[in-house]
Amino acid sequence: MDFIKDTLADQFWFSIILSLAIFGGIMTAVAYCILLERKVSAWIQDRYGPNRVGPKGLLQPLADGVKLLFKEDIVPGHIEKTLFILAPFISFVVALIGFAVIPWGGAFRWPWMAEDAAPLYCQVATIDIGLLYILAVASLGVYGVVLGGWASNNKYAFYGGIRAAAQMLSYEIPLAMMVLVGILTTRSLRLEEMVTAQLGVDSAAPMAALFGLNGFAWTLFYHPLAAVILFITALAEANRAPFDLAECEQELIGGFHTEYSGMKWALFFLGEYAHMITSSAFMIAIFFGGYCVPGWTWLNTSDSVLAMLLRGGVFSFKILLFIMAYMVVRWTLPRFRFDQLMQLAWKSLVPIGGALVLLQVWILYKDLPQWVSIVGNVTILAVVALIGVVVQKPITGRQRSLIKKERIVRMREALVQRG
Amino acid sequence: MVNETTQSAAGRAWTETDVVYVDQPELTMSERLYLPQVFGGMKTTLRHMFKMRLRKEKVVQYPEQKRQLRKEIYRGVHRLNRDDQGRVACVACFMCETACPAHCIHIEGVESPWPDREKYPIKFDIDELRCIYCGMCEEACPVDAIELTPEYHLVGSSRDEMIFDKEKLLMVYDRTKDEKPRKNPMITGY
Amino acid sequence: MLSQQLVYWAYGVGGFGALCVYFGLPKEGRPERRGLFVLLLAVTLGGLVLLFDRLLGESANRFVFSILALLGVGGAVRVVTHPRPVYSALYFILVVLSTAALIIYVGAEFLGVALVIVYAGAILVTYVFVIMLSQQSTEATESRFASVLDYDRSAREPVWAVLAGFILMATVAAIIVKRDWSDWDEVSAAAMTEKNTLELGKMLMTEFAISVELAGVLLMVAMIGAIAVAKKRIPHASDAVESPPRGEVGKTVDPF
Known part of the structure; x- marks a missing residue:
């Protein structure tokens, strides 16, 4: 009994147990994400969705899994075999190892631990550069798609792979900028410290100072614009609609996974959904307060096991909300054209992102109160809108739609030509 | 100069004023900023997502619920009609086989044992997988022997099973004659 | 004394490595000596293992270091010798990852992860992108353009390339081996x-x-x-102002 207690109280063994639990949890969650996606798409289209297997269709993932396992695994003759087999595993593994640094529940102590003992972290690895680790892992994710597309030796797959590479390279830049804004606001690279910074306990956050309530210092509240941009880039990085040009069922008949079937295809999809969960967790930890609930001081700071479990629940609930948002966006918006995609990244997100980074650096340099950033965000948004009015061109959107002034000029030219 | 293709319906030549240029609408502020429109779209989809009533009204849970069909005009599985004596009404004239655009009907006619007609089909196969359910056979038939029924639960586990022979087509008639009576039973008097 | 011996070890291993790379380099019109290459690679890596063993003595991290270093060196050899550029790029990723792991292992986490982000995440994706654009995955040797497409598969001057590379490496290795590492524990403790x-x-x-x-x-x-x-900018037909003005001529109809 003491042995079990000691093992659980040791961070190393606790991390190993936690990682196994998270692996199981994530795999289940991914399977149910696929069910949820089908359900959400059905609801949005006024249908019921899968409701035959089990009560309300809840056993559908099981049926899907069995189907995919027993499906014929076709390996076409004209492919690059090593890479073809390797690619789905890369995208799956890369999507899973990002979970190592997600701060699920913060610090806590078991009841049998001494009051002054070092608290355990409900997190697989508490490393100094947790955020960079996630970025590094995410940047490797593109290889699965690119290699899968190339190894298939099929033009549609190839286009999918090429598009994925260009898209991910472009959107990594605004993503990194927004992460930088998060780092500069919370002043740490450790994800668990970023979350505790968002509790606003020490800082002079207005709510903490006035009412003694914590949890109101989310980066979201200071940098709403940055949060929106981060969400957009996360959609693009996860290859989700409206940025799913790598798959593109209508024009590329599935894109990079055109030649895949059976379990290898399933691995790509498990990887995609796992990536969705990772990126949501990542955004929540940086911008959306992690596990903290605004105003519930006990939950946010207590080191009891119950509070830790509740915090884990809050974190998971936030992830669920994000995934629902991903899905609603997918079933609402049509896909971008490729030039629009690039335009959005390079001509709007990167400049706005740069402005936001400069704003936050300026606040830190001048040691201004953090609320200045809200004013700054609104100003940047206004400037963007103003530029839109002056330039009179869509940020994204149709090419070459003539504005009224342009039309009149064209008409005059035509009249002059006619004499 | 002015040839036929450049003349308007009124008979005179096209002029510049006849040409209608359709402009793309100018983008409004919120369309240029893109995000407000995204939220507008999401409002619509979310409204549908949380509207259970629409779902209940529109969705047919197929094997349990059946669609309400307009039985007179629905074109489902074929049937071979029987005449008032219970014999097959077909006279093996091959009109339906000729009319069929999908070539899914195959008839073999032999001399009829009955005095009221010369031939009758000894074999009458329809490949239901090939059929496009256009109803041309129905229209071509001089004796209204072949008809399309409102039955649409057409399933089978092999291709052979989906080739309906004479017996099967007559069975379809027996099954559906109450639902959809023969169109003109007395027209030929067979 | 020990260090002097190790320098010769390093040169010896380097020499075998040079031979190994030379025989591994793909060259058009030369018979493929795969067996010799594999043998020499094994000898080189074995020599490296012995070298690491002498160098690291009984320190606790010698296994991890040896494994990561062998992965890195082996990957690097394949980067140079693999006849197909895409695989070369992939082996380069292996090299980057094992190097990053080594760097993290000595306590420079930021440097290691930055290496992965910058090299594996950005630069090599671009490499793979370019390689993929320039050649399809089909075997070009079967086509009649084989000799034309061979430009990036075949080594032009294998002897000089190997010689230059390994003189540089031998120099670096000798300097590393000759350095007095007695203050290493303090330095690494400070870095950790x-x-x-x-x-x-x-x-x-x-x-x-x-x-x-x-x-x-x-x-x-x-x-x-x-x-x-x-x-x-390449002029395109649609750039010319030849097209008739849209709208405002004749009747203009609101589309909605």
Whole structure:
């Protein structure tokens, strides 16, 4: 009994147990994400969705899994075999190892631990550069798609792979900028410290100072614009609609996974959904307060096991909300054209992102109160809108739609030509 | 100069004023900023997502619920009609086989044992997988022997099973004659 | 005394490595000596293992170091010798990852992860992208353009390339081996402090500020140059103002 207690109280063994639990949890969650996606798409289209297997269709993932396992695994003759087999595993593994640094529940102590003992972290690895680790892992994710597309030796797959590479390279830049804004606001690279910074306990956050309530210092509240941009880039990085040009069922008949079937295809999809969960967790930890609930001081700071479990629940609930948002966006918006995609990244997100980074650096340099950033965000948004009015061109959107002034000029030219 | 293709319906030549240029609408502020429109779209989809009533009204849970069909005009599985004596009404004239655009009907006619007609089909196969359910056979038939029924639960586990022979087509008639009576039973008097 | 011996070890291993790379380099019109290459690679890696064993003695991390280092060296050999560029790029990723792991292992987490982000995540994706654009995955040797497409599969001057590379490597190796490593424990202990990322940042922004700025300016110049080269606009038919003016002529109809 003491042995079990000691093992659980040791961070190393606790991390190993936690990682196994998270692996199981994530795999289940991914399977149910696929069910949820089908359900959400059905609801949005006024249908019921899968409701035959089990009560309300809840056993559908099981049926899907069995189907995919027993499906014929076709390996076409004209492919690059090593890479073809390797690619789905890369995208799956890369999507899973990002979970190592997600701060699920913060610090806590078991009841049998001494009051002054070092608290355990409900997190697989508490490393100094947790955020960079996630970025590094995410940047490797593109290889699965690119290699899968190339190894298939099929033009549609190839286009999918090429598009994925260009898209991910472009959107990594605004993503990194927004992460930088998060780092500069919370002043740490450790994800668990970023979350505790968002509790606003020490800082002079207005709510903490006035009412003694914590949890109101989310980066979201200071940098709403940055949060929106981060969400957009996360959609693009996860290859989700409206940025799913790598798959593109209508024009590329599935894109990079055109030649895949059976379990290898399933691995790509498990990887995609796992990536969705990772990126949501990542955004929540940086911008959306992690596990903290605004105003519930006990939950946010207590080191009891119950509070830790509740915090884990809050974190998971936030992830669920994000995934629902991903899905609603997918079933609402049509896909971008490729030039629009690039335009959005390079001509709007990167400049706005740069402005936001400069704003936050300026606040830190001048040691201004953090609320200045809200004013700054609104100003940047206004400037963007103003530029839109002056330039009179869509940020994204149709090419070459003539504005009224342009039309009149064209008409005059035509009249002059006619004499 | 002015040839036929450049003349308007009124008979005179096209002029510049006849040409209608359709402009793309100018983008409004919120369309240029893109995000407000995204939220507008999401409002619509979310409204549908949380509207259970629409779902209940529109969705047919197929094997349990059946669609309400307009039985007179629905074109489902074929049937071979029987005449008032219970014999097959077909006279093996091959009109339906000729009319069929999908070539899914195959008839073999032999001399009829009955005095009221010369031939009758000894074999009458329809490949239901090939059929496009256009109803041309129905229209071509001089004796209204072949008809399309409102039955649409057409399933089978092999291709052979989906080739309906004479017996099967007559069975379809027996099954559906109450639902959809023969169109003109007395027209030929067979 | 020991270090003098180790220098000869290092040279010996380097020599075998050079031979191994020479026989591994793909060259058109030369018989493929796969067996010899594999044998020499094994000898080189074995020699490296023995070298590491002498060098690291009984220190606790010698297994991890040896495995990662062998992965890195083996991967690097394959980067150079693999006949197909895409695989070369992939082996390069292996090299980057094992190097990053080594760097993290000695306590420089930030450097290691930055290496992965910058090299594996960005630069090599671009490499793979370019390689994929320039050649399809089909075997070009079967086509009649084989000799034309061979430009990036075949080594032009294998002897000189190997010689130059390994003289450089032998120099570096000799310097590393000859260095007095007795103060290593102190240095690494200092580097292993909790906030080494913070220290690195401070150092970059104070001591090496000019170097950082210069590197930034250099990259900026390169980027501007690339844009200037790429910006040449090819005239397209739709750019001409020949097309009739849209709208305002005749009747204009509101589409909605």
